[in-house]
Amino acid sequence: MTDKQIAVITGGASGIGEATARRLAADGYAIAIVDMNEARGEEVAASISAGGTPAKVFRCDVANAADVDRVAAEVEKQLGPARALVTSAALIPNTEGIMDMDMDAHERMWQVNYHGTVHTCRAFGRQMIARKQGAIVTLGSINSYLPLPLPAYNPGKAAIQRLTQLLAVELGRHGIRVNSVAPTYVMTPPLRAKVESGHRDLGKIMSVHALDRLPEPGDIANAIAFLCSDQASSITGVLLPVDAGWLSAVSYKTYAGGVPWEQ
Ligand SMILES: NC(=O)c1ccc[n+]([C@@H]2O[C@H](COP(=O)([O-])OP(=O)(O)OC[C@H]3O[C@@H](n4cnc5c(N)ncnc54)[C@H](O)[C@@H]3O)[C@@H](O)[C@H]2O)c1
Numbered sequence: 039m040t041d042k043q044i045a046v047i048t049g050g051a052s053g054i055g056e057a058t059a060r061r062l063a064a065d066g067y068a069i070a071i072v073d074m075n076e077a078r079g080e081e082v083a084a085s086i087s088a089g090g091t092p093a094k095v096f097r098c099d100v101a102n103a104a105d106v107d108r109v110a111a112e113v114e115k116q117l118g119p120a121r122a123l124v125t126s127a128a129l130i131p132n133t134e135g136i137m138d139m140d141m142d143a144h145e146r147m148w149q150v151n152y153h154g155t156v157h158t159c160r161a162f163g164r165q166m167i168a169r170k171q172g173a174i175v176t177l178g179s180i181n182s183y184l185p186l187p188l189p190a191y192n193p194g195k196a197a198i199q200r201l202t203q204l205l206a207v208e209l210g211r212h213g214i215r216v217n218s219v220a221p222t223y224v225m226t227p228p229l230r231a232k233v234e235s236g237h238r239d240l241g242k243i244m245s246v247h248a249l250d251r252l253p254e255p256g257d258i259a260n261a262i263a264f265l266c267s268d269q270a271s272s273i274t275g276v277l278l279p280v281d282a283g284w285l286s287a288v289s290y291k292t293y294a295g296g297v298p299w300e301q
Pocket residue numbers: 048049050051052053054055072073074075098099100101125126127128129130150154177178179180220221222223224225226227228229
């Protein structure tokens with residue numbers, strides 16, 4: 039047990055989740071990393087602990103509701119009840135058509151990305167309800183807004199937005215806020231691997247943003263930390279884009295009449 043507030047980060051062993059674990063540790067939370075990748079989670083937890091903040095890793099498959107319930111009880115026993123929850127665990131796919139897709143992979147992606155978010159919000163949300171306080175941030179995406187050819191991931195991220203709104207209303211009466219962030223492409227290990235293997239075109243990515251830079255994992259972590267903080271005490275049910283202007287630029291920059299400064 040620690041006297042610090044507890045932040046639980048699913049997917050905290052890598053990428054955006056890792057950056058969020060480090061940022062929330064800097065904000066004074068004790069950290070529970072909930073991830074399938076225990077070895078990498080241990081490295082992150084050890085490096086956070088070395089800075090003086092309690093951090094532990096809990097191996098868990100978020101797709102498995104019983105596993106999530108078990109881990110939630112373990113986190114409460116070892117560290118304390120969750121004050122903040124960030125649901126970053128997910129699988130990131132390659133482009134595919136609905137007629138050709140592998141249905142087992144489709145099912146697994148829904149189980150991890152969408153149902154995993156449901157399971158963790160239920161298990162840790164109950165700890166927050168018991169104490170009438172808490173903040174949850176789910177991981178949406180630019181996929182939450184518009185169709186992209188990722189038939190499980192894309193509607194899954196739209197569903198997470200709606201789930202976030204439902205939870206915001208259901209948990210609001212218990213003093214719990216529930217929000218989502220919508221990153222554009224962020225150079226984390228899965229995106230880097232996809233660019234290197236030719237499954238994502240960096241030139242195309244850069245051509246549909248307003249800014250000439252992509253967000254870093256730490257930029258997403260900053261937005262999440264804000265939504266977890268008391269500075270956001272009147273904000274609930276929102277989907278906050280952290281997208282270098284993708285939402286504004288994606289239609290503008292593909293306009294059939296051309297872009298003024300390119301003519
Ligand atoms: N990187 C991007 O471009 C981008 C853009 C928008 C949204 N997102 C979202 O941000 C989140 C994090 O993505 P990332 O790029 O940091 O990915 P990442 O692969 O670096 O991190 C994901 C983590 O989730 C863990 N994980 C996967 N399946 C799990 C399971 N069943 N149970 C528990 N843990 C599991 C992995 O072990 C990994 O540590 C995801 O929700 C993703 O959809 C990413």
